[in-house]
Amino acid sequence: MSDGKGAVGAGHYPSLVRNEALKSNGYAVSLVLRGHKAMPPFGRMLSDDQVAAVVNYIRTHFDNDYTDAVTAQDVKDAR
Amino acid sequence: MLQEEPDDGMSRRDMLKLIGLTAGSAAMYQAMTSLGYAAESGYKGRIKLEGDPKGASVLILGAGLAGLTAALELRQAGYKVKVLEFNNRAGGRNWSLRGGDTYTELGGATQKCEFDDGLYLNPGPWRIPFHHNGLLDYCKRLGVKLEPFQQLNHNAYLHSSKAFGGKPQRIREIKTDFQGHTSELLAKAVKKGELDELVTKEDREVLLQALRSWGALDKDYAYKVGDLTAEFRGYAKDPGGGLGAEPVAGQIIGLSDILQSRLWLGLTSFTLYEFQTTMFQPIGGMGKIGEAFAKQVGDLITYNAKVTKIEQNDKGVTVFYEDAKTPDIVQKAIADWCVCTIPLTILSQIDIQVGDAMKAAIGAVPYASSVKVGLQFKRRFWEEDDVIFGGISYTDLPIRQISYPSTDYNSTGKGVLLGCYTWNGPNSYELTAMAPEERVKRALEYGAQIHPQYKTEFENGISVAWHRSPFTLGCAGDWTDEARKEHYDNLCQIDGRIVLAGEHASYIPAWQEGAILSSLDAIGRLHKRVLQG
Missing domain, CATH: 1.20.1440.240 (de novo design (two linked rop proteins))
Structure with a gap:
């Protein structure tokens, strides 16, 4: 899973590799902050900087190349 | 507190007997509750599903404690029962890892448990409060022997890496x-x-x-x-x-x-209702409960069945599933009714034909993060050197707790410590992200700050990070008050021919009692519906 390819069991974790859902940086920020179904929310656990760092990392790794980085301010506004 | 003998000379027990004889068991239950006896957890005693279901069939999804309870009771009530289970064993999160067991987590890493005979780790639930009357009753009925679980040991430690020079107190x-x-x-x-x-x-x-x-x-x-x-x-x-x-x-x-x-923080947990003495554990591991259920209803269970789709119409329910080992072959199971105990993390990914309200509820509950590490040592140094017999030491280190075995006290030979038990928080996710052997290594490094004997006495270890569990994708339903207000009732309603059950459909999430009470409530309502025709 450290390869970002997700995993499959009774349910699954989606792959992050070349993931088109990451195209919208706002969606990625919202997902990390609020979670979605099996994905837990991290909004209370992570600072604005940390959320931005996670989102920017995922969107520029695992064969993703989205260059419109998010800032801590973007995260703050999305909370 | 009530005095033991009321003034009129009639004992409380005599009075209860009298009420029971004249007014029936419901009145007796009411009286018992108001006099301070009986059901603490909401358990109303053994469920009575009276009336003939006329051969109606029920398909139960999941063979954890909720599914197993439903299977046992519904068969007894005259239903045709079948159970589909993803794992190759019954029990779900009721589970003990023992020597020779293997466990493959999401990400593909497989660990082989190398514990000696009789030693185990309970990756999931590991203690039973005295007021979880439903679970205790099933243990009694199924012949699962219990022993005291030490929650509070006055001689265990409170530890802060930032106070008293890191010396445990x-x-x-x-x-x-x-x-x-x-x-x-x-x-x-x-x-x-x-x-x-x-x-x-x-x-x-x-x-x-x-x-x-x-x-x-x-x-x-x-x-x-x-x-x-x-x-x-x-x-x-x-x-x-x-x-x-x-x-x-x-x-x-x-x-x-x-x-x-801040060591005073560690004092509160012992005083919480859910951790007050007496607590129990099954002798030989928590998994004994699931195993005992399986002896009763194992013949109803199809293992390695991965549910992919749940359909219903006014005549019945159709569930599609794959054999987890040969995923290409899709099979079908049909029944009049369905009790679905699949964790919401997974159910929210399955195509299920229920109304929008229940669908929204299914998608509204994230699961808590939790990591446990079991460590086998050559000798019971916590008893021999540190005079700690059972109980828990709390620490501010990422392992959070060290729990000492509540069994085989004062014996020579080896022992297994719970060397890490996290519940939510960043360090729980950090440990989850590590490879299993790295988690064991960290548990050793941190634990050695409290018990330096770790360095010379360690033999082997195993770890379970619940967000990597293939059958749950998380530890347990982590409800917020807002989510509960908006979705809980919708989650618990019968939707056509389908009813959900499990710890996630209870006010005691993460506890086995929640799974059992939820299941009893669900099948009670379902049975009524069936009798209505």
Whole structure:
């Protein structure tokens, strides 16, 4: 899973590799902050900087190349 | 508290017998509750599914405690029952890892448990509160033998890496000293008249007496080193026999040191209702409960069945599933009704034909993160060197807890410690992200700060990170009050021919009692619906 390819069991974790859902940086920020179904929310656990760092990392790794980085301010506004 | 014998000379038990005989069991239950006996958790005693279901069939999804309870009771009530289970064993999160077991987590890493015979790790639930009457009743019915689980051991440690030079402190010392200092402060305030507006004159005298007793204060209401405080907090040198046996009282830890250490945080968990004595564990591992259920209803279970789709119409329910080992072959199971206990993390990914309200509820509950590590050591050094027999040490290190086995006390030979138990928070996710052997390594490094013997006595370890569990994708339903308000009732309603059950459909999430009570409630309502035709 450290390869970002997700995993499959009774349910699954989606792959992050070349993931088109990451195209919208706002969606990625919202997902990390609020979670979605099996994905837990991290909004209370992570600072604005940390959320931005996670989102920017995922969107520029695992064969993703989205260059419109998010800032801590973007995260703050999305909370 | 009620006195043992009412004034009219009739004992409480006699009175209950009388009520039971004349008014039936429902009235007796009401009376028992109001007199302080009986059901603490909402368990109403053994479920009675009266009336003929006329051969109706029920498909149960999931063979955890909720599914197993439903299977046992519905078959007994005359239903045709089938169970589909993703794992190759029954029990779900009720589970013990023992020597020879293997576990493959999401990400593909497979661990083989190398514990010696009789040693185990409970990756999921590991203790049973005395008021979880439903679970206790099933243990009794299924012949699962219990033993006391030590939650509070006064001689275990409270540890902060940032206080007392990183040296762990005995719970009895922190507890007694904290209680003593705060009692002394309060007594001073009372004597100075600072609480006169809040406490009546009559109560002030009694309050002072109480503080002296509660805080081990001397005749001048001071908390001081001496025989009296040593009787509570223990000694620097315990009393012995013969020459030179005179005890020596230990030094008291200062109030400011205790406050700043934050070790008082560790005292609260022992006082919580859900952790109060007496707690229990099954002898031989928590998994004994799932195994005992499987002896009763194992013939109904299809293992390795991965549910992919749940359909319903006004005639019945159709569930599509794959054999987890040969995923290409899709199979179908058909029944009149369905009790679905699949965790919401997974159910929210399955195509299920229910109304929008239930669908929204299914997608509204994230699951808590939790990591456990079991460590086998060559000898029981926590008993032999540190005089800790069972109980839990709490720490601010990422492992959070070390729990000592509540069994085989004072024996020679090996033992398994719970070397890490996280619940939510960043360090729980950090450990989850590591490879299993790395988690074991971290548990050893951190634990050695509390018990240096780790370095020489360690033999092998195993770890379970619940967000990597293929059959749950998380530990347990982590409801917020807002989500509960909006979605809980919608989650629990019968939707056509489908009803959900599990710890996630209870007010006792993460506890086995929640799974059982949820299941009993669900099948009770379902049975009524079936009888209505």
